[in-house]
Amino acid sequence: MKKVKNNKNRKLAFPAPFLRCDPLGHYPILLVVMFLLMGCSDFVEVEAPKNILISETVFNDSATVESALANLYYDMREQGMVAGTYGLTPVLGMYSDELDYYGFNADYTQLFQHNVLSNNTIILDWWKQAYHLIYGANDIIKGVVASDVLTPDETKVFKGQALFVRAYIHSLLVSLFGDVPYIKTTDYRENNIVSRMPQIEVYENIISDLEESIALLEGVDTISPDRVLPDDFVAKALLARVYLYVQNWEKTASLATVLINAFQLETDLDRVFLKGSQETLWQLRADADFPKNTREAVQMIIQTIPGQTYALTDDLLGVFENGDLRLDHWVGSQSDSDNTITLYYAHKYKAGLNETESLEYSILFRLAEQFLIRAEARVHMEDILGARTDLDVIRNRAGLPNTTANTENDLLEAILRERRVELFTEQGHRWFDLKRTDNAGSILGAIKPNWQETHTLLPIPETEFEANPKLLPQNPGY
Structure with a gap:
């Protein structure tokens, strides 16, 4: 498959900060709540009495x-980092081996070519926004x-959801940067002088937050019909992923089983990424105005050549087996006007800019991942039959026969390969898999000329050290 890079530079827009913030992006309580209430026109607007702090008004009213x-x-x-124009999907896709990059933005080029500097604005924005x-x-x-004023159930739901958000964002930070601060307070003076916490302690805090979140959300009616609110199932999905990362196989399998028993896979591959998909555990609602569907579709679908920003790598395309229906349903192609160049793109999300209604939301957690999580855990628990069964559920849906892998090593390789073709261009799963299995160097070293073993961690933004020297030392290699 021939690929040529065009000379069209895509202009990227970055949001201006609402207020000047400290190194960890913190604001005094009055200002942050004002920001929360003013950030999106779709949300309830509250005019607080002039003699009452806005924060008091917010927490005395469930709607706000x-x-x-x-x-x-x-x-x-x-x-x-979570989604949007410069989220995990495109950035980690090109940082790993999923996407080729055809633009000329300097910060993106650094990530694609593994020449990342500690002043990279994408990395800085990820850190501050997180x-x-x-x-x-x-x-x-x-x-x-x-x-x-809030009822006990309201307090439980709101606290449980906020704890989940705190755990989720920290789980991304520790995967990207290694040792990071785990922030549990709104005291900006304290947060200005925090130190980085060892990764194992970060994961311990994530697990603690998720366990509390689950305890608060279980038994309370928090399920939204379109799965746009995190509930106890979503917290369990993240906790299963975290346990997989820290290699607690029994708890990984146990939590994944809860989700597998509670939800169903979509049998039709064309329905998996629709907003009503029955296998979705949590998704981010599309905008009522623009875009009405996902930014992932806008980013990934190639409309014209030249004019593309990303395309799937030949390496990824070569992993699909003959007869894999995901290649037909989740991969699209576009050729130039002379039919001399054909590029392939992720076509999981299909609704782009021209839709008049929201058909797709950005999915962050879905059931297929849990089958693959449990399969991997079962291999380590020496449950070979159970691991094969879980793997075959995903393979059979894609029109593939049962796996022929029988040994522990063969099964682990088969599961990682299946994760690659099932979860491609979804929130950086491929990069996190390469990193956690210690395969990043052997895979990327062969295709990324500038690869260094220290690239398994991104650099802490250099401006953060200037504001808080206690964040030192910098990650090795930067």
Whole structure:
């Protein structure tokens, strides 16, 4: 498959900060709540009495707490690492071996070519936006616990959801940067002088937050019909992923089983990424105005050549087996006007800019991952038959026969290969898999000329050290 890079530079827009913030993106409580309430026009607007702090008004009214939480999800979709124009999917796709990059933005080129500098603005924005979201979650936790107006069930739901957000964002930070601060307070003076916490302690805090979140959300009616609110099932899905990363196989398998028993896979591959997909565990709602569907579709679908920003690598395309229906249903192609160049793109999300209604939301957790999580855990638990069964569920849906892998090593390789073709261009799963299995060097070293073993961690933004020297030392290699 011939690929040539065009000379069209895609201009990238970055949001201007609402307020000047400290190194971890923290704001005094009055200002952060104002930000939460003003961030999106779809959310409830509250005019506070002039003699009452806005924060007091927020936490004395359930509708405005819901709006504050909803704005955290909105910011996940529109800004920072989770989704949106410069989220995990495109950036880690080209940082690993999923996507070729055809633009000329300097920061993106650094990531694609593995020449990342510590002043890379994408990395800086990820860091600051992540800690901004964490601060917002902490502010909600503090406010709802102190409120004497919210009902006990409302307090449980709001705190449980905010704890999940805090754990989720920290789980991404530790995977990307290694040792990071784990922030649990809104005291900006304290947060200005935090130190980085060892990775194992970060994971211990994530697990603790998720266990508390699950305990608060279980038994309370938090299920939204379109799966846009995190509930106890979503917290369990993240906890299963975290346990997989820290190699607690029994708890991984146990939690994945809960989800597998509670949800069903879509049998039709064309329905998996629709907003009503029955296998979706959590997704970010599309905008009522623009875009009405996902930014992932806008980013990935190639409309014309030249004019593309990303394309699937030949290496990824070569992994699909003959007869794999995912290649037909989840991969699209576009040729230039002379039919001399054909490029392939992720076509999981199909609704682009021209739709008049929202057909697709950005999916962050779905059931297929849990089958593959449990399969991997079962191999390590020496349950070979159970692992094969879980793997075959995903393979059979894709029109493939049962796996022929029988040994532990062969099964682990087969599961990682299946994760690659099932979860491609979804929130950086491929990169995180390469990193956690110690395969990044052997795979990327052969195709990325500038690869160094230290690239398994991104650099801490250099401006953060200037504001808080206690964050030192820098990650090796930067």
